[in-house]
Amino acid sequence: MAAVGFRNWARALSRGKQPGFSALFSQIRAASGPSKGMLPGPYPQTPEERAAAAKEYNMRVEDYEPIPDNGEGYGDYPQLPDRSQHERDPWYSWDHPDLRRNWGEPIHWDFDMFIRNRVDTSSSPVAWHTMCKHLFGFVGFMLLMFYLGEKFPSYQPVAPKQYPYSNLHLERGEDPEKQPEEVKHFNI
Amino acid sequence: MADYREAPLATRPKTLDPAEYFNLSLDQRRAEEERAGLRAQLKRQYQMQLNNPHRKELIEDPALTRWVYARTNPYNHFRATKKTSLLGGLFGVVPLFVLYYVLKTDRLCLTP
Numbered sequence: 001m002a003a004v005g006f007r008n009w010a011r012a013l014s015r016g017k018q019p020g021f022s023a024l025f026s027q028i029r030a031a032s033g034p035s036k037g038m039l040p041g042p043y044p045q046t047p048e049e050r051a052a053a054a055k056e057y058n059m060r061v062e063d064y065e066p067i068p069d070n071g072e073g074y075g076d077y078p079q080l081p082d083r084s085q086h087e088r089d090p091w092y093s094w095d096h097p098d099l100r101r102n103w104g105e106p107i108h109w110d111f112d113m114f115i116r117n118r119v120d121t122s123s124s125p126v127a128w129h130t131m132c133k134h135l136f137g138f139v140g141f142m143l144l145m146f147y148l149g150e151k152f153p154s155y156q157p158v159a160p161k162q163y164p165y166s167n168l169h170l171e172r173g174e175d176p177e178k179q180p181e182e183v184k185h186f187n188i
Numbered sequence: 189m190a191d192y193r194e195a196p197l198a199t200r201p202k203t204l205d206p207a208e209y210f211n212l213s214l215d216q217r218r219a220e221e222e223r224a225g226l227r228a229q230l231k232r233q234y235q236m237q238l239n240n241p242h243r244k245e246l247i248e249d250p251a252l253t254r255w256v257y258a259r260t261n262p263y264n265h266f267r268a269t270k271k272t273s274l275l276g277g278l279f280g281v282v283p284l285f286v287l288y289y290v291l292k293t294d295r296l297c298l299t300p
Contacts, residue, residue: 040257060222075258075264104251121199
């Protein structure tokens with residue numbers, strides 16, 4: 001299937017103006033020092049500019065869709081699907097396996113956000129409403145119980161501490177001659 | 189699974205994506221072949237450079253160069269619209285005044 005694509009593509013290219021072998025590689029070329037046409041430019045206004053930009057980014061003209069021009073400085077950079085690298089096939093032989101990306105493939109504007117250490121847009125294993133119910137149910141339950149525990153404290157019965165020797169009469173520095181007052185802590 | 193709904197901001201698993209099963213028209217297949225052709229060309233270029241015994245330097249990735257250039261030079265295509273002006277004001281101008289006021293009134297005498 002790739003061979004068929006290559007043949008069609010080579011046939012289309014051989015109709016181009018440049019003669020010979022170099023015609024086959026003029027469309028996609030490793031840039032040794034990018035020229036003006038190879039770097040991103042302003043938002044494309046005409047279909048020719050679009051085609052040129054698609055060729056520059058190694059995309060099909062039909063696939064190339066620039067990020068909408070709202071003045072935020074994107075230029076003619078293509079709008080690629082917001083898919084994280086988590087979603088890409090782990091078993092395919094990528095050129096850069098940790099990034100799950102091939103050499104020369106157009107990079108998403110937020111590529112550094114979508115790497116495998118960061119944002120993951122793949123589908124969740126459990127439905128969203130189930131996840132919400134579980135999380136908020138648990139958190140809500142714990143909040144309720146802690147609130148009730150504050151309102152109705154429950155602990156072992158306690159009383160003020162009772163000291164011996166007439167409430168530590170001598171240790172507290174009172175007069176040893178004076179008779180200490182009798183404190184009754186219990187009734188039998 | 190007919191009522192499957194993906195989580196917000198997440199995508200469908202590939203096996204539940206209808207595009208995988210229903211994109212069978214000739215135009216779509218031709219499009220897929222063209223994309224595969226482009227991919228194959230890039231792969232071939234990379235492998236030729238990678239396995240070239242006379243190569244001494246790093247393999248430079250033009251897509252990476254373009255991405256870095258695009259990310260570091262947004263001001264070339266910047267335009268002052270309502271949204272960009274609002275964002276600029278909100279992130280650049282308002283914090284100056286807010287922080288000044290907050291830090292001044294946080295002193296012990298509590299006067300600006």
